[in-house]
Amino acid sequence: MARKTDSAETGTKKKTVKPKPALKDKKVLVIVESPAKAKTIEKYLGSIYTVKASMGHLIDLPKSRLGIDIDHDFEPEYITVRGRAKILKELQGDAKKADMVLLASDNDREGEAIAWHLQNALAAKSKQALIQRISFNEITPAAIQDAVARPGVIDEAKVNAQKARRVLDRLVGYNLSPLLWKKVKNGLSAGRVQSAALKLICDREKEVESFIPEEYWTLEADFKVGRTVFTAQLISWKAAKPDLKNEAEVKAIIALITGKDSVVIDIRETEKTLRPKPPFTTSQLQQTAANRLGFTSKKTMQTAQRLYEGINIESSRIGLITYMRTDSVRISQVALDDVRAWIEKNYPTDLPEKPILYAVGKKAQDAHEAIRPTYVNYKPDDMKPYLSRDELRLYTIIWERFVASQMNPAKTKTVSTDIQTGDGIFRVSGTKIIEKGFYKVMKLLASKEEKQDSYPVLKIGDSLKIDKFYPEQHFTQGPARYSDASIVKTLEEKGIGRPSTYAPIISVLLDRYYVTRSNKQLIPTLLGKLICDMLVESFPYVVNSDFTAAMESKLDAVEESQLSWHNMIREFYSPFKERVDEVGKTLESFKGALEEVTNIPCEKCGKPLVKKMGRFGFFLACSAFPECRNTKSIPLAKCPHCGGDIISRKTKGRGKEFYGCTNYPSCDFITHFKPINQNCPKCGQFMVEKYDKKNGFYKSCINPDCDYLHSFDSDREKPEV
C-alpha cells in the first residue's frame, strides 16, 4: 500500500507556527468541537498549543422544564448539560493554566453559540486568560495556522440568531408536546422539524391512497435479420403514440401487423456528455448510500463516523475521511492539488485542464469541506484489510465520487433504429460509452449508462422479419412513498433540519411510532396520521414546510442586526400561545381513538380484550384493567403447523420484525413476511404481504406448496399499521 510520505495533511512532519515574541513560552488552549479534529489540529500547531474538544454543546436549556422566562422577555435559563459537567470542569482547569484561550468551534451558527457559552463559562473561572474566537472552514495546516494568527471576537448577532432558533424550537416543542399528551397519549412529541417531516410523509401517503392505477399495454416484438434477433418496442401506430388500454386493442394491432413486411426507415445517433457529480455532502451521502448500498441514514452516519475517527493501519490511527456532517461541496486547495496529481499519474488523459468548481448551495452554512477521503492515495482496494465490509463500501463510494468529481466527463452514443411494419413503427435503441472519462474510477458507483449496451448493426432500407410478439400488461404507477433517501433529499431542499439531524429525524418518527419502515418505505401509522391531522388542523403554519424557511429568513435578519431576537420571538409567541391554550380547551380528546374493543375474550376473565398502543406497537389488554392485568400480543393468523397464534416478534440483535408462533419453542414456525388477516382461497392457509420492486405490494399464500398470488390494488386493503 502506498504509505503516505508527506501529504500536507498527515502532519507526520510536524509543522510549527512561529510563535509571536509575546507568546513565546506562553501556553495557548484551543477548543474545538470534535475530539478527532482536536487530535489533527494539535499536529498542525506548535508545542505551546494544547487542543481540547468540547464535544458539542456543554450549556443549554434544561430538559425537564421550559427554561424560558416568558415574563422577562424570553430570557433563556442556561444550565450545564447533564453529563457534561466533567468536560466543562476540565476545560475550565485547562483555561486557568493557559495564558490564552482560542475558541475554535465550528464556523456556523451553532458553533458561534458554543464559543459564546464557553467564553462565559471560562471567563468566570480564569480571569487572567485572554479569550478569543478563531474560525476556519477546513482542517489543513495553512487554514489552521492562518486562523490562529488572526484571532477575533465572537459575533454576538450570530449568537442571538442561534438563541432565537433555540428558544423558538423549545417554545414550539414544549407547548405542542404536552398538548398531545393531554389529547392523545403520554410521551408523544411534536416540533418544528419532526412534525414538518411527518406531514410530508402523511401527505405523500394520501397521494398514494388516492391514486387509481390504470391499465395499459405495451407491445414488443422480436425482429430477425440473418441470424441475429433483437427486440424493439412499438412507439407509433398510425402516426400517433400508441394508447393501448386493454388486451383486445393489442391483439387487434398484432392481427393487423402479422405477415406484414418490416423495413428499417430511420437510424439516429445522438451523443451525450455526462458530467461527474460534486463530492458528497451529508445529505447526498445518505441518499447515495441508501440507494446504492441499502443503508439507512442512521447506519450511513455511524459507519462514516468510524471512518472519520480513524482506523488502525499498521499501528497508527488514521482518519480516512473528512468530517461527515457538512452541507458544503467545497474542497481545500491541498485536496484539490492531491487529487489532480493522483489523476495525472493514473489517468493522465482524464485530467481536465482546469480544476472543476462546484457551487456551494445557497442555504449552506459552509463550515466544513465536502466529505472526501483524507488521502486519495488510500485507494479503496488498499483499505480492504483494515475495514469491515460496510465500512469499505461506504469508503469506496466516498472515494469514487470525490476522485471522479475532478475528472473529465464521459460521453455516450445512443443509436435509435426505427422499423416500419404496416401502420406501426418499432424502435430499438442502445447506448454505448464512447469515452469513459470519470467512469474509469467508478466501480461501486457505476451506473446504468456505464453498462455496455449493444445495438444491432442495421442500415436504412434493410428488411426484417417479425419473429415473435410480446404484448405486456402494465398499470400506471402512483407516487412512491418516501424512503430514507428521498425524505432526506426533500428535507434538505426545504431547508428543514441540518446535516447532524437528518438521521435522528427519521429515528424519532420511528421511535414515536408515527411511522414504520417497510421495505425501505416510510409509512405513517394510524397514530402518525392522527397526530398529523391534529396539528394541521390546529397549527397549520407551524407544521408547514414554509415555517422553517420563514424562520430562517428572520434569523438572517437577526444575524444582520436588523431584527432583535426578542422581537422575533415575541411576534411569534403571543398568537401561538393563545392558540395552544384555545386548542387545549376546545379540542376533543382522541384518547379513545387509539383503543378499540375487540371480540376476542380474555382467557383469564372472559371480558373482551381491548387493542391498545404501547411502546412496542399495538397489543391486547383486558378491558377489566386494573382488576385483570392480562395482556397478550395481537394474533395475526393461525399457525399452519400447530394451530397456535402467529404474532409479531423482534430479533434480538437489530430488532428486525418477524412473525412466529406463540407455541415456540415447541413449535418453530417462522416467517418474515407480514401475515394478512385473510386465508388463501386456494388452500386455506393464511396469506402474507410480499413486496418487490416490479410489482409493489402483493398477497401471497404462506403455504410453500401453494402458488396463490394476488395484487392488493383492487380493494386497497393496505397493510394495517
Add this chain to the structure above:
DNA sequence: CAGTGAGCGAGCTTCCGCTTGACTT
C-alpha cells in the same frame, strides 16, 4: 440469499442541534 425466536406494554413524558462514549436495565 439465508436466517431470523424474550416478554413486555398501563404516570411525569417533550423540542432542535452540536458532539461522542457508555457501565448494567
